[in-house]
Amino acid sequence: MAGGMVRRLVGARDGNVAMILAGGLAMLTGTAVLGVDTATLYLEKRRLQGAADAAALAAAADLDNATARAQAAVALSPDNATRLVTMMPGRFSRDPRLAVDARFLANGTPGNAAQVALQSRVQPIFAQVFGYRDITIDARATAARIDLAGFSIGTRLASVQGGLPGALLSQLAGSELSLSVMDYNALVSGQVDLLKTAELLRTGGSVQALSFDEVLASDIALPTLVTAMAGATTSSAAAQVLRSVAGKLPNRNVRLDTLIDLGPLGSRGAADPTRPVPVDAYAFLREALQLSSGTRQIQSAVDLGIPGIGQVKLWLQIGERPAGSHWLSVGEAGQTVVRSAQTRLWIDVALLNAPLSLGSVRVPIFVELASAEARLAQIGCRGGPANALVALDVTPSVGRAAIADLDPANLPYFQQPMPLRPARLVSLPLVTLTGLADVQLGGVSAQRVNFSAAEIDGNVVKTVSTNDIAAGVASSLLRTIDIRANVLGLGLSTGLLTSTLGNTLSIAAPALDLVVGQVTALAGVHVGQADVRVDGVRCGTPVLVG
Numbered sequence: 001m002a003g004g005m006v007r008r009l010v011g012a013r014d015g016n017v018a019m020i021l022a023g024g025l026a027m028l029t030g031t032a033v034l035g036v037d038t039a040t041l042y043l044e045k046r047r048l049q050g051a052a053d054a055a056a057l058a059a060a061a062d063l064d065n066a067t068a069r070a071q072a073a074v075a076l077s078p079d080n081a082t083r084l085v086t087m088m089p090g091r092f093s094r095d096p097r098l099a100v101d102a103r104f105l106a107n108g109t110p111g112n113a114a115q116v117a118l119q120s121r122v123q124p125i126f127a128q129v130f131g132y133r134d135i136t137i138d139a140r141a142t143a144a145r146i147d148l149a150g151f152s153i154g155t156r157l158a159s160v161q162g163g164l165p166g167a168l169l170s171q172l173a174g175s176e177l178s179l180s181v182m183d184y185n186a187l188v189s190g191q192v193d194l195l196k197t198a199e200l201l202r203t204g205g206s207v208q209a210l211s212f213d214e215v216l217a218s219d220i221a222l223p224t225l226v227t228a229m230a231g232a233t234t235s236s237a238a239a240q241v242l243r244s245v246a247g248k249l250p251n252r253n254v255r256l257d258t259l260i261d262l263g264p265l266g267s268r269g270a271a272d273p274t275r276p277v278p279v280d281a282y283a284f285l286r287e288a289l290q291l292s293s294g295t296r297q298i299q300s301a302v303d304l305g306i307p308g309i310g311q312v313k314l315w316l317q318i319g320e321r322p323a324g325s326h327w328l329s330v331g332e333a334g335q336t337v338v339r340s341a342q343t344r345l346w347i348d349v350a351l352l353n354a355p356l357s358l359g360s361v362r363v364p365i366f367v368e369l370a371s372a373e374a375r376l377a378q379i380g381c382r383g384g385p386a387n388a389l390v391a392l393d394v395t396p397s398v399g400r401a402a403i404a405d406l407d408p409a410n411l412p413y414f415q416q417p418m419p420l421r422p423a424r425l426v427s428l429p430l431v432t433l434t435g436l437a438d439v440q441l442g443g444v445s446a447q448r449v450n451f452s453a454a455e456i457d458g459n460v461v462k463t464v465s466t467n468d469i470a471a472g473v474a475s476s477l478l479r480t481i482d483i484r485a486n487v488l489g490l491g492l493s494t495g496l497l498t499s500t501l502g503n504t505l506s507i508a509a510p511a512l513d514l515v516v517g518q519v520t521a522l523a524g525v526h527v528g529q530a531d532v533r534v535d536g537v538r539c540g541t542p543v544l545v546g
Contacts, residue, residue, distance in 0.1 A: 063112075261329040
């Protein structure tokens with residue numbers, strides 16, 4: 001009987017639904033409790049991350065007062081026991097070769113970023129039943145201010161006489177440009193916006209491109225480029241000269257990406273007229289013509305109009321720029337370098353008004369220069385654009401200067417030493433006077449050059465020198481020249497002739513220095529020097545990174 005009762009209980013089905021419903025309600029209630037607490041934690045995590053982002057942005061905007069700025073941003077958040085755990089200034093690099101976690105360097109200099117860590121505590125609503133009284137939540141954020149500067153090398157604005165600028169540019173262009181000194185002065189005083197030039201090339205239909213970088217990487221016809229330059233200058237005089245030049249240029253192509261690096265600005269496609277990247281029109285035109293020239297050698301004979309100087313014959317050989325370097329670049333501190341091209345120059349100068357006993361006197365001067373270099377070392381934007389500071393580390397060009405004769409056919413072979421021989425300075429019926437001087441320019445370490453906001457706005461060019469030839473190229477050479485006399489007859493005092501020639505050269509030294517200075521300045525290279533300028537600075541606004 002007892003066994004039958006058990007069998008009836010086991011087989012009974014009455015009340016099963018109620019039991020299942022009771023169990024299900026318990027599970028649903030538990031799930032709802034956990035869901036409410038989970039949502040609370042999620043919302044608090046989002047709120048805390050927003051507070052961390054705001055604190056990092058505030059700190060990066062004012063690194064001098066970063067902790068105070070971060071604290072002030074945290075104080076604006078709802079309480080929830082939110083506190084600033086750490087605030088670490090440092091340097092952020094956008095280098096894609098670095099892992100994301102390695103792009104922020106704590107206490108790195110020059111500082112441009114801040115990393116903050118925040119913490120808050122939340123009291124769960126239902127989880128307290130299980131003993132969870134407080135739950136700690138953490139959030140971290142990194143913000144960086146990306147400051148940019150554009151700078152260039154070899155852009156000294158020379159004061160010239162005679163027809164040298166027109167002759168040099170015409171040789172580079174391969175056609176007669178007929179530039180006057182007035183035209184040259186209009187070019188060196190006119191500023192061309194590189195970004196506006198690229199925009200005009202892109203929107204004018206001559207180049208199929210979306211970004212500035214794509215424009216620079218395109219084949220651009222020289223006349224098209226120079227016409228765009230004319231549209232990108234605010235100087236009406238420079239624009240007129242550029243349009244005239246454009247009509248006389250051959251239809252050669254040029255790719256500007258080997259000349260200009262716009263850095264982060266290269267991804268854009270429209271210029272901001274309030275934030276240009278300016279450069280003087282002459283330097284831009286000269287560099288573009290050099291880039292497009294097939295031979296890269298200039299030969300010319302000009303009268304510079306310098307007192308005491310007759311005709312000047314010059315041979316200028318321009319080498320290739322070092323791989324990966326540019327004439328002008330836009331970038332961040334510590335990452336950007338510009339370099340000049342290797343250059344060889346031979347100037348054969350005829351002196352006027354030589355003493356009667358000497359007849360005509362010539363002084364051939366040879367200059368060989370390695371690349372000068374400028375590195376963007378620091379951008380200071382803590383006081384805003386009006387107080388921006390830019391520092392460059394500049395290494396002047398080093399090489400060789402000589403008074404000597406040579407074979408111009410050897411000029412293009414930069415990998416081989418230039419064979420020099422004593423220069424024939426004076427040729428008389430019975431006597432030939434020769435001279436040889438050779439000065440090696442010593443290597444120097446980089447020198448720090450600072451530019452203020454006023455100097456940047458004023459397009460100030462600064463020069464760094466090796467100090468080997470502080471008194472001038474010709475003057476330095478003439479101090480060491482070895483003059484020899486080759487006598488073919490009798491009755492002549494060679495001592496008198498050599499001393500007379502020495503005195504003549506000493507008197508002519510300032511004029512010879514002026515010749516060398518004008519030729520090298522217009523070519524964009526300088527003996528034992530590097531000329532640099534900052535073409536613009538952009539103080540960035542902080543953005544979240546990492």
